[in-house]
Structure formats: structure tokens, C-alpha cells
Amino acid sequence: MISVSEAIRLIKKHAIHSNSGEVPLLDALGCVAAESILALTDTPPFDNSAMDGYAFSYEHWDKTSPLKIVGEIQAGTKSDYTLKTQEASRIFTGAPVPEGADTVVMQEKTDRKENLLIITDPNIQANLNIRPQGSQTKQGDLALSKDQLITPATISYLAGMGLDKIKVYKKPTVGIILTGKELIKPGQTLEKGKIYESNGIGLQAALRNLHIETASILTVDDKEEELVNAIKKMMYFDILILTGGVSVGEYDLVPAALEQCGVKKVFHKIKQKPGKPIYFGVHSKGIVFGLPGNPAAVMSSFYYYIQTAIGLFMKRDLVKKIELPLDKEYTKRPGLTYFLNGKTTQTGVEILSSQLSYMLNSFAVADCLVELEEDKEFFEKGTLVDVLKFI
Amino acid sequence: MISVSEAIRLIKKHAIHSNSGEVPLLDALGCVAAESILALTDTPPFDNSAMDGYAFSYEHWDKTSPLKIVGEIQAGTKSDYTLKTQEASRIFTGAPVPEGADTVVMQEKTDRKENLLIITDPNIQANLNIRPQGSQTKQGDLALSKDQLITPATISYLAGMGLDKIKVYKKPTVGIILTGKELIKPGQTLEKGKIYESNGIGLQAALRNLHIETASILTVDDKEEELVNAIKKMMYFDILILTGGVSVGEYDLVPAALEQCGVKKVFHKIKQKPGKPIYFGVHSKGIVFGLPGNPAAVMSSFYYYIQTAIGLFMKRDLVKKIELPLDKEYTKRPGLTYFLNGKTTQTGVEILSSQLSYMLNSFAVADCLVELEEDKEFFEKGTLVDVLKFI
Structure with a gap:
């Protein structure tokens, strides 16, 4: 023994x-990555607007005149024009910033008169409200390290980079x-x-x-x-x-x-x-x-x-013990480690009664197992004991 | 807002x-019982042996003579005889104790000579090594309370009582x-x-x-x-x-x-x-x-x-926050509650960088969310903050 x-x-x-083996991304939930992943593309894949507003070139703007609105770009579409000096384009959140633009002004900080746009934002500055291409991850960057645990957020992140499967420890x-x-x-x-x-x-x-x-x-x-x-x-x-x-x-x-x-x-x-x-x-x-x-x-x-x-x-540690103080003293036989049904309380852990091995009633209401070490016989109230919470 | x-x-x-509705027992995992359950039968359903050994009547035994072995009962079978005075039956763990017997002696504490059994256990006493009918739950007893969370052990316990479905909050x-x-x-x-x-x-x-x-x-x-x-x-x-x-x-x-x-x-x-x-x-x-x-x-x-x-x-509280000290100071804008990606450490919690809302990389490696309260601007190192661990 x-x-x-x-x-x-x-x-x-x-x-x-x-x-290790490749699995569909969703099935990787709770697994550990068996490979490092380099980004296949830049994320975001193109400069895009962080706001609903107007894109224009701050650099070439004279800082006073109204701009001429020449087009509109919705998320999921792209522009087929290059903005010239003093031109602007209506743009929506997530839409690609058109060629020739370096800045987006929020729609709330403008005044539009038909095709003329007056910028009313006193704090406007170059590059505002643009999410630059590759600002999250650049193509070839380490996107995920080997041995990373895959959570729902990790799955969302990898899907956002275009991945639909991943190599994990199965x-x-x-x-x-x-x-x-x-x-x-x-x-x-x-x-x-x-x-x-x-x-x-x-x-x-x-x-x-x-x-x-x-x-x-x-x-x-x-x-x-x-x-x-x-x-x-x-x-x-x-x-x-x-x-x-x-x-x-x-x-x-x-x-x-x-x-x-x-x-x-x-x-x-x-x-x-x-x-x-x-x-x-x-x-x-x-x-x-x-x-x-x-x-x-x-x-x-x-x-x-x-x-x-x-x-x-x-490659995960699934047995996560914590230490909690016993709510009441307990006496056991020495020479055997005891695994007892417990219930965590505000102050520590309580050992539930009816612990005979064929009896499960206390198990049915337990939220943890209490481990009492082999050699010891008497456990005072307040003794720190190892507790394994059920998942 | x-x-x-x-x-x-x-x-x-x-x-x-x-x-609430009835679901197959296995699908009740993680749900809360929507009804109290009364035991349909006694558990164990019959007196049975806790050991491999021999069943006999301690009460009617003369405490010295050998007993005559008249049969054998394996788990899953039953005896069709009643033991008489000075008779014993071979019995195995889990098998029903035959009529006329009140005690089981462990096989290690006997000496068998063909059909004669000598009991060598000096500590033998009445009712030893028998798991009495109903000692876990009696028919009609409250077996499970309404609002009990169903864990794997609860499922095992209910199956052991013969249940194959249960009413839960769906x-x-x-x-x-x-x-x-x-x-x-x-x-x-x-x-x-x-x-x-x-x-x-x-x-x-x-x-x-x-x-x-x-x-x-x-x-x-x-x-x-x-x-x-x-x-x-x-x-x-x-x-x-x-x-x-x-x-x-x-x-x-x-x-x-x-x-x-x-x-x-x-x-x-x-x-x-x-x-x-x-x-x-x-x-x-x-x-x-x-x-x-x-x-x-x-x-x-x-x-x-x-x-x-x-x-x-x-009917479960799925959002279980804990309080942890910040590993480093942090400054935010007042007027908004921040939810930041965090990683629990040995000493507390670390806030991960790149927290722009369209960026998930820090989320991909985070194991928790850190909540920073609306009104406050500066959080000293060691400030206790609410942390929501990912499940």
C-alpha cells in the first residue's frame, strides 16, 4: 500500500x-496551444475609422476652410477614390480610411451644410480616430504563445485573425x-x-x-x-x-x-x-x-x-487545491489520508457528516473535498487543510 | 447613460x-433542482455485506463452535434459504445478507476447513460489516432539497436512488x-x-x-x-x-x-x-x-x-467576484467603470496592457477581468479591486 x-x-x-493535433477552433476551448501562432495578416487589416464621422487630410488642410464632401464609406465597403486637399469623405466606424486621408473627425464635432463640412472640434489633431493597420498585431508577429490556455476570449481573438483551427494538446x-x-x-x-x-x-x-x-x-x-x-x-x-x-x-x-x-x-x-x-x-x-x-x-x-x-x-493542472481553515475540530484514524465531503463557508470549510464510502448523501450537497493528511489524527478547529473545490 | x-x-x-422542467439526469449538470426529491426506495435497498466474508447469526451463535457453511451469495444474486443457528453463508461485498443472519465476519478473520468455518476474530460483535437497508436514505426521506446545485456527485447519488430525470430550472x-x-x-x-x-x-x-x-x-x-x-x-x-x-x-x-x-x-x-x-x-x-x-x-x-x-x-449566481490587490498602480478617467483584462499572480492581480476596445490580444492571455470603479481616478499599488475570474 x-x-x-x-x-x-x-x-x-x-x-x-x-x-497534439489540429482541432476546430471552438473545440479548442479549455485546451492548451501546442504551437506558437504567428499572425497571418495585420490586425486590423487596414487603417479604419474608430468613429462615425468624416475622413480628411489634416496635414494638407488649411485649418480654417470648410471641406468638400466627396463620398461616403460604410463598414464593409471600400472607397475607389483618393481624397484631395480640402476634401472629406463621410465615414462610419470600422470602414477603411480612404487614400489621401490621415484623420477622422467625429460627426458630433462638425457642422454640415449640404456638401460642405465645417470642423468645430477645437482639439482636432492629425491621426485622430484612426485605428492603424496592424496596431493590434502585425503580420508575422507572435500572436499566441505555445502553452497558452484557450479561453473564450482567446478563441474570439484567433478567429479575428482568420484562424478556424488550431493545434492543441488533445x-x-x-x-x-x-x-x-x-x-x-x-x-x-x-x-x-x-x-x-x-x-x-x-x-x-x-x-x-x-x-x-x-x-x-x-x-x-x-x-x-x-x-x-x-x-x-x-x-x-x-x-x-x-x-x-x-x-x-x-x-x-x-x-x-x-x-x-x-x-x-x-x-x-x-x-x-x-x-x-x-x-x-x-x-x-x-x-x-x-x-x-x-x-x-x-x-x-x-x-x-x-x-x-x-x-x-x-498539459493543464486541473487539480487546484486551496487551503482553508476547518470550521470544527475533527478526529480520524492515523495511517490513512481521508478525503471528506466538505462545504465552503464564509469562514473556512465544514466537513459534512455521513462519510461512509458507500454513502453519497453528503457528497450530493458538498462543494469540495477536504484532504486530511495520513499521519495526523486530531485536527483542531482552524487547522489549515487542503481543499479541492468541485468544478 | x-x-x-x-x-x-x-x-x-x-x-x-x-x-422549470424535467430533464434527463445527465443534462441537469450545473442546474439547480426545482423540486425537493423524496427517496423512492430505501438506500441501500436491502441489508448487504460490506466485506467479502461469511454471514451468520451472532445472536444465536454459541460463540465457540465452528459454523456450518450452507451456501454462497454473490453480489447481484439473492439467497433462497434462511440460515439456522450455527449456520453460515459465504457472502461477497454488496450481496444481500440472507434471512437469519445479523453479522458478517471478514474472510481474513476466519479459518475454513471444507464446510466448517472457524471464526478467528477476537473482536467479532453483532451487526458487524453489514450496511443496513435504508442507512443512507429511507423511502420517503428528503433525498435532495429544492434549490440544490446539481454536481457530478449529486447526479451519481440520484441515479443510485433509481432516478433518471429531474425537474430543474432550465x-x-x-x-x-x-x-x-x-x-x-x-x-x-x-x-x-x-x-x-x-x-x-x-x-x-x-x-x-x-x-x-x-x-x-x-x-x-x-x-x-x-x-x-x-x-x-x-x-x-x-x-x-x-x-x-x-x-x-x-x-x-x-x-x-x-x-x-x-x-x-x-x-x-x-x-x-x-x-x-x-x-x-x-x-x-x-x-x-x-x-x-x-x-x-x-x-x-x-x-x-x-x-x-x-x-x-x-437560479444560480454565475458572476462570482473576488477581491485582489493591484500589483501596480493604475490611472484611469473618472466617470466610467473600467473592465480591464487581468492576470492573477501570486500576490494579487496584474492589469494587462493594450486595453483599447477593439484589441483582444491582452484578452487572449488574461485569466480574469478587473473592475475599476466609476468615480475613482487613481488606484494605488495594493488597492483591493473586484476581479471576475474566467470560467
């Missing part, structure tokens, strides 16, 4: 399968195998001996929060042949998650079945509660987590271990 | 269109209309006068972070008839977002077109930078935001105003 920190270390050592593909003769689907009638399967949908939801849709979920009986077939079918996933059958009982067939399929065990069992029997293994195409069947253990294993692995694929 | 806080107040006053439907003759799609060649459309995909990405997929995005020219037709087509959305055409110029047709379609203006223009010309209106079926065309203004308007409205539909 290993410690939680050793388990994390081993996952970090073995889970590095980062794979999200891992995830497959799930649920083991157990006792599992039936929610919505069906419950026969004695059976329980409703709930780990699959819990994992699906947690993955959806990371924008990972689970392509495939299989439910198998506790029979070795069936299990081996399911594993073989699912070994093309970057991450394969199994629930149940991972302890040491007669029907805990998962570790042996995985070995039979060529998965190499990295560790089995962690000094923690819940989720002690967790298994982690690797094979040539991916990694495998064998989780206990207990729903609470499944959820905390996901947040700590599977998110760590997903983050390694995506 | 109104203040930011007045704008928020007006949105909160007018945006309350919460609509996410609003969102439609987007992009206005401007100058807009072309990323991936196409850029003619002079045109720019790449980037607001649509930026908004789509920001909505996707809230698990809202945008059903419909229209791009229309700055022509009144075309715009009115598009608005009419899109008025069945709970929230309609338009970008561009919202200032006071000749081609800023959005406010007038909305009025023509029966939208009642609530406000137009906020004392802020960027995004001053923002419009907000209501109609019988939903609400409408008219945003400027500037990408940076679109993104900050989304995070502050549109998220506020979405949160009202979903």
Missing part, C-alpha cells in the same frame, strides 16, 4: 501521453467499464439483490465538466471472460476507467483480467479512505484506473487521480 | 423568466445575431474593408463553458429589413444577443429594429469602458442584449451582464 503523494507521483510519471479519450452482476439501470424496477448503477453517469458528468464526452460505457458481469473481452475492446482509449471488482475477493477479477490483457500494474491500493483498493496500470496505448464500486470512492478518485492524469494529457 | 450597478439592477429586475436558450456588412468567416480570404467575424464563436465558447449550446447564429447586413426579419425569426429565444449596430450612427440600426419588433428598451448605454453603447430590452418571450461590435466589449459584456441574466434563469 502506498501513500497518496506516492500515487500522484506514479501517475505523473506514467500518464504522460500528450498528443483531450484524452475516455472509456468506462462498469463491473458487477448487481447493477441495473435507473428507471427500471429494483429486484432484491440488485442496485441502481450510478457510477457511469457520475463519471460522465464529471468528464462533461472538462468538455470530455465519454464515447463508450460498457456494463459487464463479474465473469472473467466477459471482463477480458470488454477490456480488449476498450484498450484503444487513452484512459480506461473500470469500477468495481478491484479488491481482493473471489469476484474481484479486474486486476487479473487487466494483466491478462497486457496491462502493467503500477500500483494497487492507496493508504486512503474512501477508495483504498484503487488500481492504476499502463499499457502501450494508454492508462487504466480500476476504481472500487463505491460511488463516493469513485467520485473522490476521479477528482484527485483521474483529473491529474487528464491534466497531464492536456 | 446609467452606471454599471444600475444596469445590473435593471437586468435583475427584468430578466427573471425562470422556467438553462435559457440563446440565439445570436451578428450584424455588419464587413464580416466574413474565418478561413476565407480577406478583401479590403472586410474583417473576420469573431464575436459569434467567442460567445459560443463562453456559453459552452456554461453547458449551453447555441442553436442558432445568424449574420446579417446593416439593412433594416434584413435585421427586422432576423430579429423576428429569433424572438423565441429566452436570450437574444446581437452584436454591432448599437451605437448612434446612421448604420446603427439595432435599437430601432428591436423597437419595431416589439422589444421594450430597458436601458441603452452604460458608463463603462469598453462596451459603452450596450443595449438591454425585454419582450413577452425573453430578453435582448445589443452589444457593440468590438470583440473585447462583447466578451466583458458577456461575463458581467449576460452571465448575470443566465444565472437568473438558472
Whole structure:
């Protein structure tokens, strides 16, 4: 049995399968750029007006006479003329500044008499109200650095430069195998001996929060042949998650079945509660987590271990712990790290009751997991503890 | 022109269109329960074993003799016998405890000789290693309170009780209309006068972070008839977002077109930078935001105003500000609230450069928005400012 920190270390050592590839821009949300991007064009691509007003040459203007209005340029159109001295053109926000003009005057600071324009702005000066070509980014400039996290604003920015795809570290593909003769689907009638399967949908939801849709979920009986077939079918996933059958009982067939399929065990069992029997293994195409069947253990294993692995694929740190003071004292058994359901409060964090590993009610209302270190037994009120907020 | 806080107040006053309805359990992720849920069954639904071991009646055992093993119960099966005095049954984790048994002894704490079982556990006591029926939730108990946020663990918990759908406050439907003759799609060649459309995909990405997929995005020219037709087509959305055409110029047709379609203006223009010309209106079926065309203004308007409205539909507070100290002093114009791109640091928050409203580069690397209050001009290093972290 290993410690939680050793388990994390081993996952970090073995889970590095980062794979980069081009994806449609929108699907890059939450990913990290796998390439630096040089601007393909200047942005803005042409000098354009920042206002609705009139474009003219300040340099060649005599600073007193009215200007003659010779045309109009709307955003999305362009002028086919060059402004001469003492000429002006009506122009709208975003429209390209015509040849011969160096300045735009706001319409509110003019007086127009038919085709004559009187500039009434006492503070008018050269280059006013023009967004110069390339003032945001010049062609060939570094537009985005490798390893930049792609947010909605990053996506908008890249689209504005004309990009419709980008090379990122890809999200891992995830497959799930649920083991157990006792599992039936929610919505069906419950026969004695059976329980409703709930780990699959819990994992699906947690993955959806990371924008990972689970392509495939299989439910198998506790029979070795069936299990081996399911594993073989699912070994093309970057991450394969199994629930149940991972302890040491007669029907805990998962570790042996995985070995039979060529998965190499990295560790089995962690000094923690819940989720002690967790298994982690690797094979040539991916990694495998064998989780206990207990729903609470499944959820905390996901947040700590599977998110760590997903983050390694995506080159992101998805497990962001914060430190908060305990609202009440707490006593636990030494020798095991505890992962307890918590609720953040105005002053710190509260540990919720009913923490048995098969019980999820406190999990259902929790907004975080509280991690209590292995060696310690008594935690005073106010002790700073590691907290992992749910996303 | 109104203040930011007045704008928020007006949105909160007018945006309350919460609509509850039943959704498949997985789609309830991130929603708030619109009903209290009473448990349909006991959970666990039957007394079951917490261990691989042997079930027997501690009460009727003579505490010394070996027990006779009469059967085996695997998880997912049930026994068809009642254990008599001095009898035991092999049992596995999760399997129903047979009639006549009150205790399970761990297999590690026994010695088996063919059909005879010797209990070697000196600490054995009644009721050990049994998860009693209803110990998590009893039929009819309050299983989940109205207004509870649905996390992945909540979903797992509800599925475990046999639920496959739940009544929640529904996410609003969102439609987007992009206005401007100058807009072309990323991936196409850029003619002079045109720019790449980037607001649509930026908004789509920001909505996707809230698990809202945008059903419909229209791009229309700055022509009144075309715009009115598009608005009419899109008025069945709970929230309609338009970008561009919202200032006071000749081609800023959005406010007038909305009025023509029966939208009642609530406000137009906020004392802020960027995004001053923002419009907000209501109609019988939903609400409408008219945003400027500037990408940076679109993104900050989304995070502050549109998220506020979405949160009202979903009965969630999606705009979670925190207070952080400024890493460097900053001077702004008084009379406008500033929304500036920021990056959180170890010590506080840094304001990123290039904050002109048509420039997104700093937005592309920002991880938060910094809000600088309207009346103030000079912000010392260390001043606590409101920060909205991107999600």
C-alpha cells in the first residue's frame, strides 16, 4: 500500500501521453496551444475609422476652410477614390480610411451644410480616430504563445485573425467499464439483490465538466471472460476507467483480467479512505484506473487521480487545491489520508457528516473535498487543510 | 447613460423568466433542482455485506463452535434459504445478507476447513460489516432539497436512488445575431474593408463553458429589413444577443429594429469602458442584449451582464467576484467603470496592457477581468479591486 503523494507521483510519471493535433477552433476551448501562432495578416487589416464621422487630410488642410464632401464609406465597403486637399469623405466606424486621408473627425464635432463640412472640434489633431493597420498585431508577429490556455476570449481573438483551427494538446479519450452482476439501470424496477448503477453517469458528468464526452460505457458481469473481452475492446482509449471488482475477493477479477490483457500494474491500493483498493496500470496505448464500486470512492478518485492524469494529457493542472481553515475540530484514524465531503463557508470549510464510502448523501450537497493528511489524527478547529473545490 | 450597478439592477429586475422542467439526469449538470426529491426506495435497498466474508447469526451463535457453511451469495444474486443457528453463508461485498443472519465476519478473520468455518476474530460483535437497508436514505426521506446545485456527485447519488430525470430550472436558450456588412468567416480570404467575424464563436465558447449550446447564429447586413426579419425569426429565444449596430450612427440600426419588433428598451448605454453603447430590452418571450461590435466589449459584456441574466434563469449566481490587490498602480478617467483584462499572480492581480476596445490580444492571455470603479481616478499599488475570474 502506498501513500497518496506516492500515487500522484506514479501517475505523473506514467500518464504522460500528450498528443497534439489540429482541432476546430471552438473545440479548442479549455485546451492548451501546442504551437506558437504567428499572425497571418495585420490586425486590423487596414487603417479604419474608430468613429462615425468624416475622413480628411489634416496635414494638407488649411485649418480654417470648410471641406468638400466627396463620398461616403460604410463598414464593409471600400472607397475607389483618393481624397484631395480640402476634401472629406463621410465615414462610419470600422470602414477603411480612404487614400489621401490621415484623420477622422467625429460627426458630433462638425457642422454640415449640404456638401460642405465645417470642423468645430477645437482639439482636432492629425491621426485622430484612426485605428492603424496592424496596431493590434502585425503580420508575422507572435500572436499566441505555445502553452497558452484557450479561453473564450482567446478563441474570439484567433478567429479575428482568420484562424478556424488550431493545434492543441488533445483531450484524452475516455472509456468506462462498469463491473458487477448487481447493477441495473435507473428507471427500471429494483429486484432484491440488485442496485441502481450510478457510477457511469457520475463519471460522465464529471468528464462533461472538462468538455470530455465519454464515447463508450460498457456494463459487464463479474465473469472473467466477459471482463477480458470488454477490456480488449476498450484498450484503444487513452484512459480506461473500470469500477468495481478491484479488491481482493473471489469476484474481484479486474486486476487479473487487466494483466491478462497486457496491462502493467503500477500500483494497487492507496493508504486512503474512501477508495483504498484503487488500481492504476499502463499499457502501450494508454492508462487504466480500476476504481472500487463505491460511488463516493469513485467520485473522490476521479477528482484527485483521474483529473491529474487528464491534466497531464492536456498539459493543464486541473487539480487546484486551496487551503482553508476547518470550521470544527475533527478526529480520524492515523495511517490513512481521508478525503471528506466538505462545504465552503464564509469562514473556512465544514466537513459534512455521513462519510461512509458507500454513502453519497453528503457528497450530493458538498462543494469540495477536504484532504486530511495520513499521519495526523486530531485536527483542531482552524487547522489549515487542503481543499479541492468541485468544478 | 446609467452606471454599471444600475444596469445590473435593471437586468435583475427584468430578466427573471425562470422556467422549470424535467430533464434527463445527465443534462441537469450545473442546474439547480426545482423540486425537493423524496427517496423512492430505501438506500441501500436491502441489508448487504460490506466485506467479502461469511454471514451468520451472532445472536444465536454459541460463540465457540465452528459454523456450518450452507451456501454462497454473490453480489447481484439473492439467497433462497434462511440460515439456522450455527449456520453460515459465504457472502461477497454488496450481496444481500440472507434471512437469519445479523453479522458478517471478514474472510481474513476466519479459518475454513471444507464446510466448517472457524471464526478467528477476537473482536467479532453483532451487526458487524453489514450496511443496513435504508442507512443512507429511507423511502420517503428528503433525498435532495429544492434549490440544490446539481454536481457530478449529486447526479451519481440520484441515479443510485433509481432516478433518471429531474425537474430543474432550465438553462435559457440563446440565439445570436451578428450584424455588419464587413464580416466574413474565418478561413476565407480577406478583401479590403472586410474583417473576420469573431464575436459569434467567442460567445459560443463562453456559453459552452456554461453547458449551453447555441442553436442558432445568424449574420446579417446593416439593412433594416434584413435585421427586422432576423430579429423576428429569433424572438423565441429566452436570450437574444446581437452584436454591432448599437451605437448612434446612421448604420446603427439595432435599437430601432428591436423597437419595431416589439422589444421594450430597458436601458441603452452604460458608463463603462469598453462596451459603452450596450443595449438591454425585454419582450413577452425573453430578453435582448445589443452589444457593440468590438470583440473585447462583447466578451466583458458577456461575463458581467449576460452571465448575470443566465444565472437568473438558472437560479444560480454565475458572476462570482473576488477581491485582489493591484500589483501596480493604475490611472484611469473618472466617470466610467473600467473592465480591464487581468492576470492573477501570486500576490494579487496584474492589469494587462493594450486595453483599447477593439484589441483582444491582452484578452487572449488574461485569466480574469478587473473592475475599476466609476468615480475613482487613481488606484494605488495594493488597492483591493473586484476581479471576475474566467470560467
